[in-house]
Amino acid sequence: GTKPDVDPAVQPWVDQYLRFLHDFKPKYLAAEAPVYNLTEHYAGTMDGIIELDGLPVLFDIKTHDKLPTAKSRPPYPDIALQLVAYARAERIGVDPAQMRYFGGQRYYTWKEGSAWTPMPELAGAVALAVGQTDYTLTPVAIDDEVWEAFLAVRAVARWAMQTSNRVLGPQIVPSGQAAPPPSAFLGTEPEA
Numbered sequence: 001g002t003k004p005d006v007d008p009a010v011q012p013w014v015d016q017y018l019r020f021l022h023d024f025k026p027k028y029l030a031a032e033a034p035v036y037n038l039t040e041h042y043a044g045t046m047d048g049i050i051e052l053d054g055l056p057v058l059f060d061i062k063t064h065d066k067l068p069t070a071k072s073r074p075p076y077p078d079i080a081l082q083l084v085a086y087a088r089a090e091r092i093g094v095d096p097a098q099m100r101y102f103g104g105q106r107y108y109t110w111k112e113g114s115a116w117t118p119m120p121e122l123a124g125a126v127a128l129a130v131g132q133t134d135y136t137l138t139p140v141a142i143d144d145e146v147w148e149a150f151l152a153v154r155a156v157a158r159w160a161m162q163t164s165n166r167v168l169g170p171q172i173v174p175s176g177q178a179a180p181p182p183s184a185f186l187g188t189e190p191e192a
Contacts, residue, residue: 012132012133013063016130016134017061017135020130020135027051028050029051030046030049031048032048033048034092034097034108035086035092036090036091036093036108036110036116037088038110040151043089043097044085046058046060046086047059049122057122057125059126060079060082060083060086060125060127061127061128061130062079063129063130063131065131067132067133074127079140081146081150083127084125084142084149088150092119093114093116098110098114122142124139124140125139125141127140
């Protein structure tokens with residue numbers, strides 16, 4: 001086959017990804033697939049599932065521009081939250097993901113009748129971090145403890161982005177009186 005043209009600016013990352021393919025010879029079982037958990041009401045797009053040493057493993061690819069000598073480089077611990085959510089998805093969509101946008105946020109919608117396959121039993125998860133000069137392949141925990149953390153983080157995010165915006169009502173003032181201006185509590189007069 002013919003190799004595709006690669007922009008020279010991204011060639012170093014492509015070279016490292018090709019090294020990974022050569023070194024591990026993964027068999028791709030799924031790639032860039034929408035996943036859905038209808039019980040917990042979430043969805044996303046996983047990078048995929050590969051077979052490593054004959055075992056099905058969920059994977060996520062992170063590219064970065066950090067040198068091997070950098071103090072901090074991917075993968076970072078929060079990737080476990082992402083991967084456990086994908087691993088606990090109930091369905092892998094065969095049809096393209098149905099998305100809609102609301103308030104600047106992207107939402108996946110499940111349409112009854114969409115083609116899907118169940119999430120297979122996974123042997124684990126890995127993070128593939130691809131840099132300009134090297135790559136790393138790191139196992140990532142997707143156990144019950146990480147699942148519980150995902151659910152807690154999701155609840156806190158829902159609080160911060162949605163619920164907290166609607167928990168306070170208008171100020172209550174005595175009947176027939178207007179609320180005092182904020183300056184009454186600050187000891188300052190409003191500027192004219």
